[in-house]
Amino acid sequence: MKPPFAKLLIANRGEIAVRVLRTCRDLGIKTVAVYSEVDRNSLHVRYADQAFALGGKTPAESYLRGDRIIEIALQCGAEAVHPGFGFLAENPGFAAAVATAGMAFVGPPPKAMAVMGDKIQSRQEMVAAGVPVIPGMTEPCPDPAAAAGFAEQIGYPVMLKASAGGGGKGIRVVRSAGKLEAAFRTASAEAEGAFGDGRMYVEKFLERPRHIEVQVLGDHRGRVIHLGERECSIQRRHQKLIEETPSPVIDAATRAAMGATAVAAAEAVGYYSAGTVEFLWSEGEYYFLEMNTRIQVEHAITEEVYGVDIVEWMIRIAAGQELSLDQAVQPRGHSVEVRINAEDPELGFLPAVGKLRNLRMPSGPGVRIDSALYRRMEVTPYYDSMLAKIIVHGSSRDQAIRRMQRALAELNVGGVKTSASIALEILGTEEFQSGVYDTGFLERWMAGGRPQREPYAREAAIIAALHRHHLARRRSIRRAGGGGLSPWVAQGRRTGWGGGGR
Amino acid sequence: MKYSIENRAGQSLEGDVVEVEGGRYQVRVDGETLEADFADVDRLGQCAVLLGDRSFGASVETEAGDETHLVVRIAGFSYSFRVFDERELAAGVLDSPGPGRAEVVRAAMPGIIVGVKVAAGERVEPGAPLVVLEAMKMQNEVGSVHGGVVAEVRVAVGQTVSAGAALVRLEPPTDG
Numbered sequence: 001m002k003p004p005f006a007k008l009l010i011a012n013r014g015e016i017a018v019r020v021l022r023t024c025r026d027l028g029i030k031t032v033a034v035y036s037e038v039d040r041n042s043l044h045v046r047y048a049d050q051a052f053a054l055g056g057k058t059p060a061e062s063y064l065r066g067d068r069i070i071e072i073a074l075q076c077g078a079e080a081v082h083p084g085f086g087f088l089a090e091n092p093g094f095a096a097a098v099a100t101a102g103m104a105f106v107g108p109p110p111k112a113m114a115v116m117g118d119k120i121q122s123r124q125e126m127v128a129a130g131v132p133v134i135p136g137m138t139e140p141c142p143d144p145a146a147a148a149g150f151a152e153q154i155g156y157p158v159m160l161k162a163s164a165g166g167g168g169k170g171i172r173v174v175r176s177a178g179k180l181e182a183a184f185r186t187a188s189a190e191a192e193g194a195f196g197d198g199r200m201y202v203e204k205f206l207e208r209p210r211h212i213e214v215q216v217l218g219d220h221r222g223r224v225i226h227l228g229e230r231e232c233s234i235q236r237r238h239q240k241l242i243e244e245t246p247s248p249v250i251d252a253a254t255r256a257a258m259g260a261t262a263v264a265a266a267e268a269v270g271y272y273s274a275g276t277v278e279f280l281w282s283e284g285e286y287y288f289l290e291m292n293t294r295i296q297v298e299h300a301i302t303e304e305v306y307g308v309d310i311v312e313w314m315i316r317i318a319a320g321q322e323l324s325l326d327q328a329v330q331p332r333g334h335s336v337e338v339r340i341n342a343e344d345p346e347l348g349f350l351p352a353v354g355k356l357r358n359l360r361m362p363s364g365p366g367v368r369i370d371s372a373l374y375r376r377m378e379v380t381p382y383y384d385s386m387l388a389k390i391i392v393h394g395s396s397r398d399q400a401i402r403r404m405q406r407a408l409a410e411l412n413v414g415g416v417k418t419s420a421s422i423a424l425e426i427l428g429t430e431e432f433q434s435g436v437y438d439t440g441f442l443e444r445w446m447a448g449g450r451p452q453r454e455p456y457a458r459e460a461a462i463i464a465a466l467h468r469h470h471l472a473r474r475r476s477i478r479r480a481g482g483g484g485l486s487p488w489v490a491q492g493r494r495t496g497w498g499g500g501g502r
Numbered sequence: 503m504k505y506s507i508e509n510r511a512g513q514s515l516e517g518d519v520v521e522v523e524g525g526r527y528q529v530r531v532d533g534e535t536l537e538a539d540f541a542d543v544d545r546l547g548q549c550a551v552l553l554g555d556r557s558f559g560a561s562v563e564t565e566a567g568d569e570t571h572l573v574v575r576i577a578g579f580s581y582s583f584r585v586f587d588e589r590e591l592a593a594g595v596l597d598s599p600g601p602g603r604a605e606v607v608r609a610a611m612p613g614i615i616v617g618v619k620v621a622a623g624e625r626v627e628p629g630a631p632l633v634v635l636e637a638m639k640m641q642n643e644v645g646s647v648h649g650g651v652v653a654e655v656r657v658a659v660g661q662t663v664s665a666g667a668a669l670v671r672l673e674p675p676t677d678g
Contacts, residue, residue: 353665412575462553463540468570
């Protein structure tokens with residue numbers, strides 16, 4: 001079958017760039033990578049058919065240079081541009097510019113992106129479309145006095161949110177009237193600094209909410225379907241760490257109802273391509289939170305249970321193909337994802353940097369790895385700390401959890417601290433095992449002096465002593481044996497025989 | 503060779519390692535003697551270890567190139583140790599016995615100091631936040647590994663710091 005495009009440029013890096021490249025390969029599409037100065041050796045560069053330097057180190061100097069990326073795409077004859085997530089993925093200006101340049105943007109229409117990208121405007125549209133939203137302001141609020149008045153009407157606790165917010169910035173929970181003014185001023189200043197927009201809005205704060213989102217897919221003809229929910233409540237400061245599907249609290253009837261709501265939300269803005277409608281779920285009620293107008297980090301768990309390649313559909317839809325899936329698709333089994341982030345959970349999740357020396361990746365039945373990791377990779381402070389995702393699929397929730405525990409036990413990422421160890425601990429908690437958890441669980445559990453499980457403490461100590469002994473011995477042999485090279489290797493180097501191959 | 507192996511919490515274990523023949527050892531810990539077989543598989547950290555008949559695919563790395571500072575991972579669990587041999591112990595390499603140890607808390611990456619949570623003279627627990635560093639668009643609490651008494655705060659709010667910059671210097675608590 002003829003590929004949807006002859007050539008596609010991926011305007012991203014890391015794990016998601018590799019993910020998109022792989023589907024392109026599956027479809028027979030030639031691939032083009034772009035890279036910053038520090039990403040020269042990255043997997044996405046090595047996997048692509050062509051690669052072009054963007055220069056620079058910071059995102060602003062590299063992956064955010066939309067004009068330069070479009071120029072490269074035109075030069076090398078790409079017919080389409082996939083933005084991945086982050087960077088330019090939700091920038092309607094970039095999406096429009098790609099189309100203006102005569103290429104296909106692999107994503108939604110810029111107008112839908114713009115509407116959904118604005119918290120206040122999207123909320124107004126959703127109210128008009130009959131999608132349930134959390135009781136709150138429909139207009140932005142410039143000063144604390146107006147916020148206090150509104151908070152009195154809906155009752156405390158309330159949440160203050162930046163109009164242009166994201167990544168947990170400019171968000172405060174206020175539990176009493178006396179604390180509102182100070183919280184408003186700091187959150188507004190934070191939003192002003194981060195986004196150049198200090199407008200805030202006030203909404204009802206839901207107790208123990210769960211973050212549950214629905215995947216949607218739509219085509220140019222206006223056909224939109226949903227691919228069920230993803231449970232994303234294991235998060236810290238609004239950064240998700242573990243996701244699963246199905247959600248332990250969603251039954252088939254609720255899934256159908258939430259799915260229909262998500263489809264209505266997408267239809268209200270004329271959506272096509274893949275998108276995610278995020279809801280807060282609390283005590284059986286659910287409310288629209290926002291729509292992410294891009295491929296989502298955790299899309300793979302949906303792919304596992306529905307047996308669908310979402311990136312493939314994004315590309316086919318961008319090429320004008322009709323969605324041949326219909327709402328009769330059913331999920332099968334259970335899937336869990338753990339994000340492997342370069343951060344130290346023992347030191348408040350401080351982002352970690354360093355050179356990755358030691359690497360052992362899990363595999364085996366039901367385990368999928370979406371990763372940008374390689375041995376001797378340098379983890380730099382310039383980009384997002386997510387390095388890889390482990391995704392498992394099982395016939396039941398129990399089996400999927402056990403598979404994830406097995407996969408995390410197989411994983412070794414040495415030289416850089418990662419979130420893998422904390423994820424393994426979370427999977428073993430009674431809350432996670434029983435499925436009774438909410439978005440506040442991780443922070444409460446971390447703060448509550450979680451029990452230290454150290455099943456191999458004594459063995460590890462003995463291994464540490466053996467290793468130290470071994471290092472000392474190796475060094476003494478090297479000293480005695482002249483530079484540590486075996487006579488064969490030394491001879492080979494002298495005569496110019498290389499090590500051969502890779 | 504005798505070793506003292508100290509964990510994050512400051513508890514230590516004494517071990518005596520005797521090589522029987524290439525890669526095979528006798529290890530004595532707490533009066534118990536174990537047959538051990540240790541192989542460094544790839545010189546990058548993957549180790550194949552037998553302790554008696556129990557088999558481990560462990561991963562061992564030195565922290566920041568410091569041979570006395572080892573991180574051991576077994577089945578996803580991570581353990582951090584300081585390992586000193588008998589000569590180092592005799593020479594007094596340890597600044598103090600037990601958990602107390604002088605510590606300089608450093609910035610793991612370039613960023614801006616947006617909060618300082620301690621002052622000189624204050625006693626802090628292991629893991630307690632000392633400084634808030636904004637990097638990668640995120641605010642990060644920087645904590646101490648060992649805890650102790652704050653000897654000196656070297657940064658102020660608003661200051662830009664480079665990776666590796668000293669932020670806070672801690673000294674062991676004096677009351678042991």
